[in-house]
Amino acid sequence: MKLQEQWIVGFVDGEGCFHVGISKHPDMRVGHQVLPEFTVVQHKRDVQILHALKAYFGCGVVRSNHDDRMAFRVRGQDNLLRRIVPFFMEHPLKSGKRLDFLKFRRVLLMMESGDHLTADGLEKIRRLAAQMNRGRSR
Amino acid sequence: MKLQEQWIVGFVDGEGCFHVGISKHPDMRVGHQVLPEFTVVQHKRDVQILHALKAYFGCGVVRSNHDDRMAFRVRGQDNLLRRIVPFFMEHPLKSGKRLDFLKFRRVLLMMESGDHLTADGLEKIRRLAAQMNRGRSR
Numbered sequence: 582m583k584l585q586e587q588w589i590v591g592f593v594d595g596e597g598c599f600h601v602g603i604s605k606h607p608d609m610r611v612g613h614q615v616l617p618e619f620t621v622v623q624h625k626r627d628v629q630i631l632h633a634l635k636a637y638f639g640c641g642v643v644r645s646n647h648d649d650r651m652a653f654r655v656r657g658q659d660n661l662l663r664r665i666v667p668f669f670m671e672h673p674l675k676s677g678k679r680l681d682f683l684k685f686r687r688v689l690l691m692m693e694s695g696d697h698l699t700a701d702g703l704e705k706i707r708r709l710a711a712q713m714n715r716g717r718s719r
Numbered sequence: 720m721k722l723q724e725q726w727i728v729g730f731v732d733g734e735g736c737f738h739v740g741i742s743k744h745p746d747m748r749v750g751h752q753v754l755p756e757f758t759v760v761q762h763k764r765d766v767q768i769l770h771a772l773k774a775y776f777g778c779g780v781v782r783s784n785h786d787d788r789m790a791f792r793v794r795g796q797d798n799l800l801r802r803i804v805p806f807f808m809e810h811p812l813k814s815g816k817r818l819d820f821l822k823f824r825r826v827l828l829m830m831e832s833g834d835h836l837t838a839d840g841l842e843k844i845r846r847l848a849a850q851m852n853r854g855r856s857r
Contacts, residue, residue: 582813584813585725586725587723587724587725587726587729588725588726588728588729588732588813589729590726590729591725591726591727591728591729591730591731591732591733592729592730592732592733593729594726594729594730594733594768595729595730595732595733595734596733596734623814624815626815627814627815630732630813630814633813675720675722675726675768675771676761676765676768677762677764677765
């Protein structure tokens, strides 16, 4: 399945999610790990779309999610900063999800500078993460 | 907001719904009314997308839905057959929703021939309608 750029933007405006998880991690200097991820979830009957997204972006994994649902998931600063972020900078989202994306990008740029390894930086990232994905059904 | 064709296809692959409602209607000869509709539901913060879809297709209404959600809804055989169906014939959906769309189109063509006004035709439409939107979360 060949995907066109604007189709991807429309589909992600509908089904995509930019999320920054923060979890306790005793091995990290600040005691927490920051885990940004981009996901698209679909019913398993449309799993070929998730594989097409994975092929298009050249990164990420397709895994089962809850129940009959599958997810395309991209983690890792390098994949996110070099492949996902540039795509959505070049092809802007049209929905309010664009604001989530811009916060997501800001977190990634902060992480690139190592801000997530300081208590101050982690607090800033925590505030940005809390502002994301509000008023959404998922 | 200017929408590109492929963006619309991607967004509808994610968020669109082709639905055929059948309700009791004592005034109709066969006792039932067939009500096909195309809808796209969004959180109210993205209502401008629904208005852009309405402007693009030149038909339909934007109305409030449940809770904080709004819907772009197109009803009426003429709007559906002359505006919605030709768009998705020219720009095919990529998800399993394409199968729903094709059944939806078949119901509309049957209605154009007046099949929904006979008991046999109504039964066929009922069977098609029951096969639509399976395995979906909404």
